[in-house]
Amino acid sequence: AAGVIQSPRHLIKEKRETATLKCYPIPRHDTVYWYQQGPGQDPQFLISFYEKMQSDKGSIPDRFSAQQFSDYHSELNMSSLELGDSALYFCASSLTRGTGELFFGEGSRLTVL
Amino acid sequence: SQQGEEDPQALSIQEGENATMNCSYKTSINNLQWYRQNSGRGLVHLILIRSNEREKHSGRLRVTLDTSKKSSSLLITASRAADTASYFCATGSHNTDKLIFGTGTRLQVFP
Numbered sequence: 001a002a003g004v005i006q007s008p009r010h011l012i013k014e015k016r017e018t019a020t021l022k023c024y025p026i027p028r029h030d031t032v033y034w035y036q037q038g039p040g041q042d043p044q045f046l047i048s049f050y051e052k053m054q055s056d057k058g059s060i061p062d063r064f065s066a067q068q069f070s071d072y073h074s075e076l077n078m079s080s081l082e083l084g085d086s087a088l089y090f091c092a093s094s095l096t097r098g099t100g101e102l103f104f105g106e107g108s109r110l111t112v113l
Numbered sequence: 114s115q116q117g118e119e120d121p122q123a124l125s126i127q128e129g130e131n132a133t134m135n136c137s138y139k140t141s142i143n144n145l146q147w148y149r150q151n152s153g154r155g156l157v158h159l160i161l162i163r164s165n166e167r168e169k170h171s172g173r174l175r176v177t178l179d180t181s182k183k184s185s186s187l188l189i190t191a192s193r194a195a196d197t198a199s200y201f202c203a204t205g206s207h208n209t210d211k212l213i214f215g216t217g218t219r220l221q222v223f224p
Binding site: 004031033035042043044045048050055056058088090092097100101102103104105106107109 | 144146148153154155156157158161201205209210211212213214215216217
């Protein structure tokens with residue numbers, strides 16, 4: 001069965017650089033979520049999209065932005081990277097809106113040097 | 114954590130033993146979910162319990178929910194070495210899409 005696809009799986013950037021993460025949700029899933037997980041931490045909600053519109057926002061820094069495109073894939077753009085941005089970034093999708101089961105991708109590991 | 118605490122933070126047991134993990138949360142919820150995460154991998158959904166349910170079973174998993182105490186427990190019976198992972202509870206609330214995760218329990222099952 002198709003799963004959530006994230007790319008790249010690993011990314012190394014310097015401070016103040018920009019990074020873009022991509023997410024391809026499971027077909028027919030209408031809601032996409034982005035989470036950030038620091039080392040040894042729980043996943044922190046960043047932002048979500050329902051039918052290509054932002055539906056909820058969490059602790060996402062102003063330096064980050066995200067969008068969902070007409071083909072339902074989503075991108076998380078991170079600018080002016082800081083050391084503290086080093087983390088695993090997960091994308092998840094759900095079949096129905098409203099906190100049903102989330103299907104997570106394998107994550108993109110960002111390292112900022 | 115944005116939502117609450119899980120305890121214990123770490124748990125080590127032998128294969129065949131039962132593992133119990135607890136989760137507390139702070140806000141009103143409409144469901145509570147448990148997820149499993151192998152080191153550095155994505156989270157995998159295990160079970161969902163709605164706020165009007167008190168107990169739910171799925172294979173070797175048993176989840177309870179006490180909304181008056183804002184707490185839940187996950188019991189894994191007859192544990193296996195392959196159950197070694199981190200386990201997170203996550204809560205969903207009305208009028209929001211996001212799940213809020215707890216701090217997680219690292220479970221180690223020794224053969």
